[in-house]
Amino acid sequence: MEYASPRSLDEAIGLLSQAGVDARPMAGGTDLLVQLRTGARRPELLVDLKQIPGLCGIDCGSQGFRIGAAVSGAEIGECLPLREAWPGVVEAAELIGSTQIQGRASLGGNLCNASPAADSVPALIAAGAVCTLIGPAGRREVPVDDIVRGPGETALGEAEIIVDFRLPRPQDGTGDAYQRMIPRTEMDIAIVGAGVSVRVAESGECLACRVALGAVAARPIRVDEAAAALMGRRPDSEALEELAARASAAADPIDDKRGTRAYRTRVAGVLARRAAEEALRRAGDRWAARSQSS
Amino acid sequence: MSEKSTEGRPLKWVGTRPVRPDGVEKVTGRARYGADFARPDMLWGHVLRSPHAHARIRRIDVRRALELDGVKAIVTGDDLPEIASEQAFVGEEPTDYRMLSQNVLARGKVGYVGHAVAAVAATTSAVAEEALRLIEVDYEILPHVLDVLSATADDAPLVHDDLCDRKGVKKNPSNIANEIEMGHGDPEAAFTNADVVVDRSFTTQAVHQGYIEPHACLAEAGPDGQVTIWCSSQGQFMVRGYTAKLLGLDLAQVRVVPAEIGGGFGGKTTVYLEPLAVALSQRSGRPVKMVMSREEVFRATGPASATRIRVKIGATKEGQFLAGEAWLDYEAGAFPGSSVAAGSMTIFAPYAFEHARSHGRDILVNKPKSAAYRAPGAPMAAFAVESVVDDLARQLEIDPIDLRLQNAAREGVQSSFGPRYKRIGFVETLQAAQEHPHYDAPLQPNQGRGVAAGMWFNAGLQSSAAVMVNADGSVSVISGNPDIGGSRASLAMMAAEEFGIEYEKVGVRIGDTASVGYNDVTGGSRVTLATGKMVVEASQEVISQLCERAAKVWDVDVKRVHWADGKAKVLDDEAIEPLGLAEIATGAARTGGPIQAIASGSVRGVGMSFGVHLCDVEVDPETGKVDVIRYTAFQDAGRAIHPSYVEGQIQGGAAQGIGWALNEEYVFDDSGRLENSGFLDYRMPVASDLPMIDAVIIEVPNPDHPYGVRGVGEAPIVPPIPAVVNALRAATGVCFSDLPVSPPRVLEALDAVS
Amino acid sequence: MSKRHVTTTIDGEGREFLCEDWQTLLDVLRDVLMKTGTKEGCGTGDCGACSVLLDGRLVCSCLMLAAEAEGRVIETVEGMAEGDRLHPLQQHFLQEAALQCGICTPGFLVAARALLAQNPDPSEREVRFWLAGNLCRCTGYDKIVRAVLAAAAEMRGAEA
Missing domain, CATH: 1.10.150.120 ([2Fe-2S]-binding domain)
Structure with a gap:
């Protein structure tokens, strides 16, 4: 296997196109290098994306945020404006592995590894993140929702890579949160993950809601029927229980070494509800902070 | 040498907390562990492992692998000598050399996924791995058995069809490799007199010792037949003995140099790689290094047995235990030799029973051969018996510690495994737990408190130690036991105490097999106890020599000389200036030459150590997740030589037990393949999973040890499982009989009752 | 293919080494540079025994290619003490x-x-x-x- 560390997008796309299926792009490498070690993948060429300016850094503009696809979880956690705006996305990114893994693991890698249980993906879907893809055919923007097709399978074309993620500036009354269930407190793959974002009016009425679940289907899923349980009303416990029930109903998980189907189904609802509660609390806090400052 | 008691003698070092002798090298990265050795021109060895749980090997073709550039040697089962069946006992679990040889390298048949089939040495690790892919093995797949129930069914496939009993006589074909029974009285009759009888069955899954250092070794076989092995293990003499036996070498030709060991917990009391590395070195004429991957460690080295245990206890309504009976089925893995005997011995050991009996069965299954794991066999047995005791306390409405106190084993009581107890500290340990503020601290909703007890033996076995006085008056101690958790410190402290010198003046080294007398393995909680006793004896012998030398210098009768405060003194003449170690040692050439002593022996006077643990858990009723929020462990240490390392043993054992209870388990698929062969999915506790673990040391001195030491390493893993599960029961009202109590299992149980 | 030449700083010292592209930093630290103070417990980033600092950031050296160390600053346990003075x-x-x-x-x-x-x-x-x-x-x-x-x-x- 050969290693290449291109300095530009053109160079990277060129290398990936040339080598075709034998090439593999790498960001943090925290999944990929494990796959190399176990022999699960045996690429001829590894294209390291971390030296390409477009994939690095976080921009916080007036319109919103641009997060480079190869930016590490630790850098994301250190970006205070992003944490302020999208705490759910940041807490999900920070849950990817240990402190050591955080030093390397990226949103781009977490998404392209295409695990149904990836922590950052439900949070990104809930937040409405869009990613920029570049490949031999050019550039396109795709919602995170549409990237993962199944375990290990993405919508990316050959030699196409994710360059960055875009998140808007959150509107007033927005809140997001991510919750996951693991048997330990750290160092586990999610048995269930739930990302929720809401936007509420100052009155408390829910104006918008997105719910996404991880590890309960072949890919992370958006559950609009669960979100609809909150829409247009002040979310009380009854509405939240409805959201939980619909999230559980949408779950279609498998039995595996990490958890049973029955367990995942049940806990999907619990976590969706808890994430919604936290997102609503954050949304309420935003209104409170705004009325205090004015 | 007589056993001197330390009663009444002021102690300078014992009970203090000096920095361990090997500390600095371990915090600076200089300490060398098993994988840290290299030799010029060294080859790398790798092992081809079976993908099948049970299969006959029809043919192994290594020709293509041998043709690969860089491959220097390959060994398969045909290359190792056939070994006669012979029982060995140098570790904590019985080993038959013939079976051990077959486990190291399969002959004719593979017995589990991960079983070694061939080994390759090549110029680089990558070439060796590539060569494994070129070895062609023709397997005839056989039906397999993966658990006790299917293994003991009438039509079960046989893991071995030529199994012999301990006398070498071929047995009726079955997967029951061994059956044992022990106890006294007539439990069956006694149950009829009981006011209350609790009879429950329990299951536990296989768990791994989880040492962080994978098995590793470097072997060099010279053209003269001499062999040197550098490796980490729980016993350099064990490695020498097993490797020599398996390869037909003389013990004198094999030297094993002990590396620092990165955790063992019983799992490094046997060999996996060393005979293969030597065989590859013999064939290639070059040193061969072998290091297991973590996956290999999980797939091919010994887990602790999965078990099914039934326990029945009858008691009077006042809480007097009348009778206990237990049936223990332990998975041995693909070769005989689980820890069921120790499980059967310990299950009723903490209590005084007039009638007690246990029936143990060692059962073959197509899983990796089980290996010793800290108090082998006892934690599962304690889970069962302490859960039943908890039931009895609830049914009888007696405080669980009062109930245990009422029935606690104490001096003079007939133990369930045979001998009568000498002085033990179980009652004192229970009392300490009961009086501790933790025991009646308030709890919040969804929280519960559990209490459980447990015991483990202190092995004596064979030990040797050498003690020598250097010319400058410093003292060198050579021990033959790898230091897993600070035993060098305790040996140095005991030597400093004997000589009456500064701790820093004692150097302790772990000798290789050519530089110190034979030692059984570091295991059985025996090193500070037994090897420590040899250090004390050798020190006392050296002290009498020092007195003799001083007598010569002074030209007085040696009977007038005694040793105090690091000096030889004349008892009845204070005018004679005492002579210190350095003065005597400097003049040794004129008084008879170097001063040293070796002590060796089969150490008797083994003790018992009892522990009582208090555990608070909090349960998330919606997810079934259990958090341990407070934990206090009480243990009788006899005398804590270095209290920090005693506490460390208690804390570490508790953490392992908590992991065993909550989340650790081997998960096999239907084909017998381990699904969680890495630390990601084999869920050992991480730092954020645990609270501080308060360790409370009780000191009821062991009358058979010069400093009163009891071995402390193993007992702390015995009570945690039932302590956690009893706490979970208190929090939820639900009885749990199957491990681990992982979130899915807990939630399912909560749902079942609601 | 010939080996890759990497120039880096390890524990305050400029170091050069040759490695295969597939070798991890941990492989090179232990087997090429013989700096065995950094340990391997799993090789998959799950145990942390191989932790090093990469430009001050905590990483697992088993989850990083040695080739990625080019021009970077690596700190291991072996550089923590200053001479005899422990950290x-x-x-x-x-x-x-x-x-x-x-x-x-x-x-x-x-x-x-x-x-x-x-x-x-x-x-x-x-x-x-x-x-x-x-x-x-x-x-x-x-x-x-x-x-x-x-x-x-x-x-x-x-x-x-």
């Missing part, structure tokens, strides 16, 4: 008996050093979560956490 973390690990077998100790020390560099006054909870990627099977973590807290206190005192 306060090393000193407190000894005083608190925070190691038993010691195989995980290099990783814990490097990880704890990274923690204290960015958070000089961590709570017990922060220490535990920061160190959750470092497995220890001997100690139950109790004395490790205490040693880190004690070292942090000493270092704060030394700076004040």
